[in-house]
Amino acid sequence: xxxxxxxxxxxxxxxxxxxxxxxxxxxxxxxxxxxxxxxxxxxxxxxxxxxxxxxxxxxxxxxxxxxxxxxxxxxxxxxxxxxxxxxxxxxxxxxxxxxxxxxxxxxxxxxxxxxxxxxxxxxxxxxxxxxxxxxxxxxxxxxxxxxxxxxxxxxxxxxxxxxxxxxxxxxxxxxxxxxxxxxxx
Numbered sequence: 001x002x003x004x005x006x007x008x009x010x011x012x013x014x015x016x017x018x019x020x021x022x023x024x025x026x027x028x029x030x031x032x033x034x035x036x037x038x039x040x041x042x043x044x045x046x047x048x049x050x051x052x053x054x055x056x057x058x059x060x061x062x063x064x065x066x067x068x069x070x071x072x073x074x075x076x077x078x079x080x081x082x083x084x085x086x087x088x089x090x091x092x093x094x095x096x097x098x099x100x101x102x103x104x105x106x107x108x109x110x111x112x113x114x115x116x117x118x119x120x121x122x123x124x125x126x127x128x129x130x131x132x133x134x135x136x137x138x139x140x141x142x143x144x145x146x147x148x149x150x151x152x153x154x155x156x157x158x159x160x161x162x163x164x165x166x167x168x169x170x171x172x173x174x175x176x177x178x179x180x181x182x183x184x185x
Contacts, residue, residue, distance in 0.1 A: 038073050038086075041106075042086075042090055043073065045093060046072060046090075047064045047069045048105055049093070050062070050064045050072075053117070053132055054068075054136070060148055060149075061148075066144060067138075067142070068139055071138040072086065075134075085131060088131075089131035092120055092124050093105050096119065096120060097116065
């Protein structure tokens with residue numbers, strides 16, 4: 001994912017996060033079809049996956065500590081694309097864990113989980129990328145993470161922060177350069 005795609009994803013998700021309380025209130029009025037929640041083993045796998053993709057570091061909590069699994073479980077219940085991406089990731093992780101003949105993914109030691117995810121990233125890049133991007137979304141759209149990062153969400157109803165006064169002296173070097181174009185009468 002490049003910078004532009006990531007910022008577009010975060011912007012879209014930030015707008016959804018700002019509107020989520022209103023959408024939740026509307027959604028509660030109408031009955032939703034019951035979709036199966038994640039199985040307990042899938043939930044623990046998702047928490048371990050989130051903790052390895054975005055581990056706690058430099059005073060920031062891990063994605064698991066910030067509730068990424070709960071966010072993604074809710075998203076999967078509403079969006080079949082998210083549910084399908086998570087199912088694909090679970091299938092790949094389970095297959096790789098079984099091949100190691102070890103305990104389930106969540107009970108593997110951290111270095112073994114990282115190695116497994118690195119192999120998945122190499123061999124099944126699309127599946128890994130989809131799972132990684134979902135964890136990024138769950139983490140970086142969380143308002144508590146925004147606060148820790150010093151990000152101030154500016155909603156669509158605001159004109160934004162004030163601009164700093166422009167300093168004319170910054171243009172002096174550019175004005176002193178020779179013309180790079182030909183004058184046309």
